[in-house]
Amino acid sequence: MDAEQAAKTKLKEIGMRITPQRVLILKNIIAMNGHLTAEEIHRELPSFITLATVYNNLKYFAELNLINELSFGSSCSKYELADTSHYHVICESCQQIADFNYPLLNEVEYAAAQVAHFKVHRHTLEFYGLCQECKKKK
Amino acid sequence: MDAEQAAKTKLKEIGMRITPQRVLILKNIIAMNGHLTAEEIHRELPSFITLATVYNNLKYFAELNLINELSFGSSCSKYELADTSHYHVICESCQQIADFNYPLLNEVEYAAAQVAHFKVHRHTLEFYGLCQECKKKK
């Protein structure tokens, strides 16, 4: 299935109206497969789509757990597809984000839910440090 | 040792100039012992201290690892003292943050550093869900 079809399918699944804007935004997130800012996504889109529309839809997508909003580090949020489970390693010098695949910490999540009396439905784990290039520069 | 003395000691330790503004800001963070926004900290301070000064100093404090900046969830960052090791449980409905004490995941941190070729010096772990009150409301 190509990214466009995947985007439409996802939108249908979560019951959102399928507009060209939404399909294009989601398609780009799927195709670029990274950690993108609203601005970066907008830059790839045809110019009739406004940045406000991008922001509004990213917000909806995130609320419906289609994407994750990553708000650590730099001043603006980054977004990624929510369908892969992994953690993040972040360079504090150049802000680059790397994915880190590791078995999910389900027992820890369970313990946190018990102790805090929360209904926990997901967790994130971030490692902060210096990437290889920035390490060398110091 | 009271919060004021503790604040001065900490400032001296990290080699910052001791100004009344800094002592008051840090004293408040110590005394309130929570997860505070710049605005909330500013509100507690005498009015001659400007919000810009609060922001600037929070940034310095965070760079020198005196405090942690928590930037998940809501639109503005929250700050906490950096001297306790714990994780966070966040309510996605009311934005409340609870602390969760748990042994540090040092092996996972080591694995992440190896895989990503990063020099990792810290990590954070956040659990997202609903707190007891918000659970009831649904």
Next chain:
DNA sequence: TTTGCTGCAAAAGTTTTGCAAACTT
């Protein structure tokens, strides 16, 4: 005395919003 810090005010940057027109279902 030197250097760094603060207040002030303004700027910068990100994200949200109101509304009429256009589009999806």
Next chain:
DNA sequence: AAGTTTGCAAAACTTTTGCAGCAAA
């Protein structure tokens, strides 16, 4: 036809900055 979504432009918010005067070492 009903109800959403979009573009546009402006607003709202958080955070940063420039600079002159002041304060800490």
